[in-house]
Amino acid sequence: MSTATAQPATAPPREPGRFDRLRNAPKLVRWLAFGTIVGNIVIVLTGVAVRLSGSGLGCPTWPKCTDDSYTNTPEYGIHGYIEFGNRLLTFVLSAIVGAAIILVWLQRRRRRSLVWLSLAQFFGIVAQAVVGGITVLTGLNPWTVSAHFLVSMALIYAGYAFWHRTGEGDGPREWRVGVPLRWLARAIPIAAGLTIVIGTVVTGSGPHSGDRGAGRTGFDPALVSQLHADAVFLLIGLTIGGVFAFRAVPVARNAVLALLVVELAQGLIGYVQYFTHLPVLLVALHVLGAAVLWVYAVRVLFTVRERPTVA
Structure with missing residues (x-):
């Protein structure tokens, strides 16, 4: 057994x-x-x-x-x-x-x-x-x-x-669009950055200094506000161009469309605050909107390329 x-x-x-x-x-x-x-x-x-x-x-x-x-x-x-x-x-x-x-x-x-x-x-x-x-x-x-x-x-x-x-992965960067559209994707956040920089000059020329004894830039607020508006129009123009240029790349087109919505909302707040003599609540919303707009502008740049996963 x-x-x-x-x-x-x-x-x-x-x-x-x-x-x-x-x-x-x-x-x-x-x-x-x-x-x-x-x-x-x-x-x-x-x-x-x-x-x-x-x-x-x-x-x-x-x-x-x-x-x-x-x-x-x-x-x-x-x-x-x-x-x-x-x-x-x-x-x-x-x-x-x-x-x-x-x-x-x-x-x-x-x-x-x-x-x-x-x-x-x-x-x-x-x-x-x-x-x-x-x-x-x-x-x-x-x-x-x-x-x-x-x-x-x-x-x-x-x-x-x-x-x-x-x-995303750590593979080599791969572009979803050709060279001209890559430059458009770069131009959009550059224009957004220019708009924000000029916006800080507008703020430094306006009444909300943070303290009664704080100095101002000395620039004419109306003049720098107009320059800021010109930069906004440039940004919106580039964004609208991106809506049509990126139509073959859905992820990029969706990013540009979302940015356009943020820009229009931010522009509306900007105009209302200007013509209502800068009430603090609208100024706060405008500054918050600038940060959100910057995120969406940067997002456009990252949607036109990808990195595959590598072993």
């Missing part, structure tokens, strides 16, 4: 631990990248709240809030809380960026492009803090205020590039 040979017991597969899951979490990386875009837009919105409420010097020095305190003090009232709250949001954004950098580095499939794009956010925040400090120390000089806003626009661009790269 034969006897059955005892089979060794097979060990059950080990459940992945929390650290193992973090090392293979591309979706979480993508969410953190999206968080950098949202965080930068929120900081833009709180920054305009500081300016419109006259709280630009609610914390009159930097890096401290006052000479004796890193936090706001009651003597500066609500203005101190508004300005200090805006500063605190920088730490929230820094935490998101720090988590993104660590997680990108921990991934088993570490992607060099994501490492550099996450680090770009870090260095951008450092630059933003330095420019913000100079802005306070110069008593809200309108040119440093403009630079402070434009650094946020650069961070939004880098954040969008970071987010977009998390959803």
Whole structure:
């Protein structure tokens, strides 16, 4: 009579631990990248709240809030809380960026492009803090205020590039359109950037300086507003051209159509705020609209090319 040979017991597969899951979490990386875009837009919105409420010097020095305190003090009232709250949001954004950098580095499939794009956010925040400090120390000089806003626009661009790269591969760049349409896709965000830059000059020439003692650029507000409107017309013209030029590439055409809707809404807000003498609520919406418009303009550029996944 034969006897059955005892089979060794097979060990059950080990459940992945929390650290193992973090090392293979591309979706979480993508969410953190999206968080950098949202965080930068929120900081833009709180920054305009500081300016419109006259709280630009609610914390009159930097890096401290006052000479004796890193936090706001009651003597500066609500203005101190508004300005200090805006500063605190920088730490929230820094935490998101720090988590993104660590997680990108921990991934088993570490992607060099994501490492550099996450680090770009870090260095951008450092630059933003330095420019913000100079802005306070110069008593809200309108040119440093403009630079402070434009650094946020650069961070939004880098954040969008970071987010977009998390959803594509690392293969060589492949264009969906020919050379002339590539230049059109580049011209649209360039025109959007020009519009935003001139818009900061308009702001620096207008009444909402952030503090009663802050200086102005000295330019005629009506003149720079007209120049800003001309840049808007250029942007809208290029966008309408893109609607027809990209009709064979649905993803690009949809991006241009969405941008056109944002532009028309932003233009309407701009005209209403101008003819109603710049009420603070409309000014805040216009600044928020500028950040959203910038995202949609950058999106157009990224829809005309793709990167395949490689082993």
